[in-house]
Amino acid sequence: MGFRRYISRYAHCSGYTHCCYSENGDQMISCGKDGDIRIWNGKDDDDAVSNGVSEYVNCVVQYDNRILVATDLHIVSAFTFPDCKKDGIEFRFTGSATTIRVNSDWIAAGAEDFVLKVVRKDKSEDAFELCGHEGPITNIELGPKNLLASKAGDGKIKIWDLIKQKDVHTISGLDQCKTFDTALSYGAMSFAPNHGKYFAYCKNKKIVILNTDDWSEYSSLEDANAAGNFISCSFSPSGKLLATGTSKGELIIFDFVTKKPLSGDVKPTDMNALTSISWNPNQEKYKGELVISDSSGQIEFITEAIDQNEKIIEKKVETKNKQKKTSKAPSVTDDQDDGVDDIYKEYGFEDGEALEERDNMGLDDDEDDGVSLERIKNETLKYGSTENLSEKSSRPASVKDLPIRTVDLQPPFQPGSTPISLEHRFMVWNHVGIVRSHKTDAEDSIEVEFHDTSTHHGIHLNNHLNHTMASLSSSVLALACEAPSKLVCITLRVIGSREWSIGMPDTEEIQAVCASDKVVAVATDSRFIRIFTVLGTQREIICMSGPVVALAAHDEQILVAYHSAASPTDDQNIILMIIDCFGYNIKCKEVKLPLTPGSKLTWLGFTKEGSPIIYDSRGIMKLYRHKSGCWFPIWNGPEHTKGVSDTFFIVSVSERLKEIHAILCRGTSYPLTIPRPLVGSYKIEFPLCDLELEKSRLEEQLLSCKVLQVQDPIRKIKEDTIKLFALALKSELENRARELIDLVALPEIIPAAAKYASGLGRIHLAQKLQDSFSVVEERQKKIEEKLNEPEPEMVPNALLNGNSNNPLLSSSPIIGPGPILKPRSIAGRNPFRKMNTSGSSTANIQQNTKSNAFSHLSDMALGYNTPPPSDTQSTNETNTNESMDTSMEKKEKNGKPELTFLEWFKQNTEALKAEFPSENMKEFNKMCLAKYKSWRETENKRKLAEMEGDEAITGVAKLAKFEKA
Incomplete structure (x- = not known):
């Protein structure tokens, strides 16, 4: 028989949970993310006394007749025990208090502001601070020799001498975190009681034991059967046992003398990562008893833990x-x-x-007569059976014994909002304005402030329906609540009745809301997406395949992030639906969100130009480009912070300006309403390698011009390409320089590149570049054709990206007006017959199917190719073309496609060189351009004269025909 684990019981809501015993060991006290502390009268108590303390409670300890509680209110509060009446404030911090410890001499506490505060237990001296960590304090432990150990989010453990008030030893290389809530390992440590000669801490798959005399490694404890990493440990009051917990909920108790684990119920029944372990201090009365808590709000009692x-x-x-x-x-x-x-x-x-x-x-534990099991096995299993037994015991554990992997799904959230638990919070903060919520005993209201007062004046509303979700655009303010699950919208650009509302069915609750200038959408717990116009028309209801995470809208596009199947790792597996509402039609495509490992989605939205953007809890921002179907990392937030716990609250993103507007939150995850936070501007920068080098900076600028919708991209691409070309030539890398020109594939760059190569004496390279002009031009055409290939299963790229200025990507097809028809008799007129003018830019647009006379408009708008016309169709088109305007017929008959400057220059290169034998390339280019403009004006005049002559002849012919009739 070994130690026993009782059935785990629900104590608090899901989240970090802490537990401890009273000094006499008769009561156990627990706290959690529900803001309550509960007092349990032993392991058989099913009705604990509960007391609300704060929004969140991170740690609790009991000594004398007091209870100390670490809360999110930046204080360590004191309460009487067991009445739980307020008894003052022990410490104040500038961040959430996270951990407390008390021993016979000292009281110590830590917080998310990187600071430790310590005071004598008898209050004979003033409290003092210990500073030196660069991350939130996640755990502390007091030792017998006036020592204090602290673990922080910077991945370090510091040992402090409380008498000298300085650190005496530092341990590095541990898990890092930015906030207390995102810590993977809270780092529960332990000093050996009484003498304090040993110090134990967790590091991955082992427990490291240090000698406190010289801080050398005394030994380490490991268990090959442990499935998870060790994240907490605690010495027993006698110091003979060391209880450890893993990230998989396993409890392993080591005999500190033999360094071997005790037998018992190691594997959990229904527990997650163990966050705290507390031994009963009264081991004489409660021999071998301890209590553990996990990250899902559960506690569990352990008995018979005896060496x-x-x-x-x-x-x-x-x-x-x-x-x-x-x-x-x-x-x-x-x-x-x-x-x-x-x-x-x-x-x-x-x-x-x-x-x-x-x-x-x-010697076996259960044998009263002291007979050795090893001797019995040697006597009974003589003929090699012990080898078979050892082989059998070395087999891997059964699949049934493997722990079931569970992943905590991220709950729904509103991008640009702060937690609902705050009395004063931001419901949304974006590029349009700010929506604040004030919920106190005296007030429950919503305040709307616009950045541009010409859009609309400020709004103040009474929050009668208890709205918790909001979305703001320049056309509408959308408010929603889970219960009574009602959507209320206030339009901003109409005259008359501006407010409309609609309730959800009784079986649905709104979980997310978004609004743009043209649509409003809500996601419900029934996994429906309900889409409305800004004036209240219900236009769509569609389904999603998992629980919603967040919504965002821009123009006629909607982003829906929802959970997919469970990930094989501990990552969030989120799918992004991209919905486009054009007219009364709808198209959708789905892509996976490339979240950073171990992170959560913290912001979802669009750039001001209409590209989808995500931002995760690790500080990486990514942009999705519809044309390529790829996600691009465009910003690394942690590079712009000083503290490990600093985060960014995203407001807006602009591609043209290459700017990210965000609020820097020092030591917290979100900004407070008062004082008003300052919005900072940060430059978009692709995280390429070696950005401190000039080459990498130019490559980053070139990549941003290709991916982002920036101003004047052609000029910037030319400049960056020529600079990279010149840098490669200076580094004696001709092949790289030639490769760069072929990669960019812009014919306009070749003359400048050839000129620069000639100036450096690279005549051979310059000649190669000139000879490759036609090859590069043909390559550019093939690239454009490949990029223009239709994708029937996807939303059209042109519609999703909006108006793109990227010169490497083709624009959306332009629907031009059809040719003007001459008056005809009604009997011989068919307005639905397709028209085709060879050589015209509208030829493909006017091809349509027989089933729908207007399908050519929608097909070309969506980027789809239409089938070629049949022979019969061609005959009909020929007959129809006869009714076109005479001027159009003559233009198509006599006119030729105008030559571009490059085509004209290519045809007349030799003649131009003979006419302008100038050594200055810049002057030569100017003269050629002037010559081209003069030639084009002459051609236009000639064509106009020919058209006028044709019209005159046609008029005389018609008159003669009329006279003959």
Whole structure:
């Protein structure tokens, strides 16, 4: 028999949970993310006394007749015990208090502001601060030698001498975190009681034991059967046992003398990562009892956690006492050593070390007669059976014994909002304005402030329906609440009735809302997306395949982030639906969100130009480009912060300006309403390698011009390409320079590149570049054709990206007006017949199917190719073309496509060089351009004269025909 784990019980809501015993060991106290502290009268108590303290409670300790509680209100509050009446404030911080410890001499606490505060227990001296960490304090532990150990989010453990008030040792290389809530390991440490000679801390798959005399590594404890990493540990009051917890909810208790784990219920029944371990201080009354808590709000009692030597001694003392009582000998009590000495002598041991050696020889715990199991196995399994037994025992654990992986799904949230639990909070903060919520005992209102007062004046509303969600655009303010699950919208650009509302069905609750200039959408717990116009028309209801995470809208586009199947790792597996509402139609595509490992989605939205953007809890911002179907990392937030716990609250993103507007939150995850936060501007920068080098900076600028919708991209691409070309030539890398020109594939760059190469004496390279002009031009055409290939299963790229200025990507097709028809008789007129003018830019647009006369408009708007016309269709089109305007016929008959400057220059290169034998390339280019403009004006005049002559002839011919008739 080993230690026993009782069935876990629900104590608090999901989140970090902490527990401790009272000084006498009769009560157990727990706290959690629900803001309550609960007092339990032992392991059999099913009705704990609950007391609300704050929004969140991170830690609790009890001493004398007081309880100290670490809360999110930046204070350590004191309460009486067991009445739980307020008894003052022990410490004040500038961040959330996270951990507290008390021993016979000191009281210490830590917070998310990187600061430790310590005071004498008798208050004989003033409190003092210990500074040196660069991350939030996640755990502390007091030791017997006036030592304090602190673990922080910077991945370090510091050992402090409280008398000298300075650190004496630092341990690095541990898990890092930015906030207390995102910590993977809270780093529960432990000093050996009484003498304090040893210090234990967790590091991945082992427990490291240090000698506190010189801080050298004394030993390490490991268990090959442990599935998770060790994240918490605690010495027993006697110092003989060390209880450890893993990230998978396993409890492993080591015998500190033998360095071996005790037998018992190691694997959890329904527990997650163990966040705290507390031994009952009254081990005489509650022998072998301890309590554990996990990250999902559960607690669990453990009993019979006793080391093997103590079990043997207990049983032999009890047997010896019974024998002496039977023989009427003087009674022997547990406090006397005579019975223990007799037992040692009876079995031939002189001291405890000999008993330890006997235990190592294989003495079984459950045998009262002290027979060795190892000897029995050797006698009964003589013929090699022990080898088979060892082989069998070395097999891997059964699949049934493997722990079930669970992932905490991220709950729904509103981008640009702060937690609902705050009395004064931001419901949304974006590029349009700010929506604040004030919910106190005296007030429950919503305040709307616009950045541009010409859009609309400020709005103040009474929050009668308890709205918790909001979305703001330049056209509408959308408010929603879970119960009574009602959507209320206030339009901003109409005259008359501006407010409309609609309630959801009784079986649905709104979980997310978004609004743009043209649409309003809500997501419900029934996994429906309900889409409305800004004036209240219900236009769509569609389904999603998982629980919603967030919504965002821009123009006629909607982003829906929802959970997909569970990830094989501990990451969030989120799918993004991109919905486009054009006219009364709708198109949708789905892509996966590339979240940073171990992170959560913290912001979802669009750039001002209409590109989808995400931002995760690790500080990485990514942009999605519809044309390529790829996500691009465009910003690394942690590079712009000083503290590990600093985060950014995103407001807006602009591609044209290459700017990100965000609020820097120092030591917290969100800004407070008062004082008003300052919005900072940060430059978009792709995280390429070696950005401190000039080459990498130019490559980053070139990449941003290709991916982002920036101003004047052609000029910037030319400049950056020529600079990179010049840098490669200066570095004697001709092949790289030539490769760069082929990669960019812009014919306009070749003359400048050839000129620069000639100036450096690279005549051979310059000649190659000139010869490759036609090849590059053909390559550019192929790239454009490949990028223009339709994707029937996707939303059209042109519609999703809006108006793109990217010169490397083609623009959306332009729907031009059809040719003007001459008056005809009604009987011979068919307005639905397609028209085709060869050589015209509208030829493909006017091709349509027989089933729908207007399908050519929608098909071309969506970027789809239409099938070629049939022979019959061509005949009909020929007949129809005869009715076109005479000027259009003559233009198509006589006109030729105008030559571009490059085409004209290519055809007349030799003649131009002979006409302008100038050595200055810049002057030569100017003269050629002037010559081209003069030639184009002459051609236009000639064509106009020919058209006028054709019209005159046609008029005379018609008149002669009329006279003959």
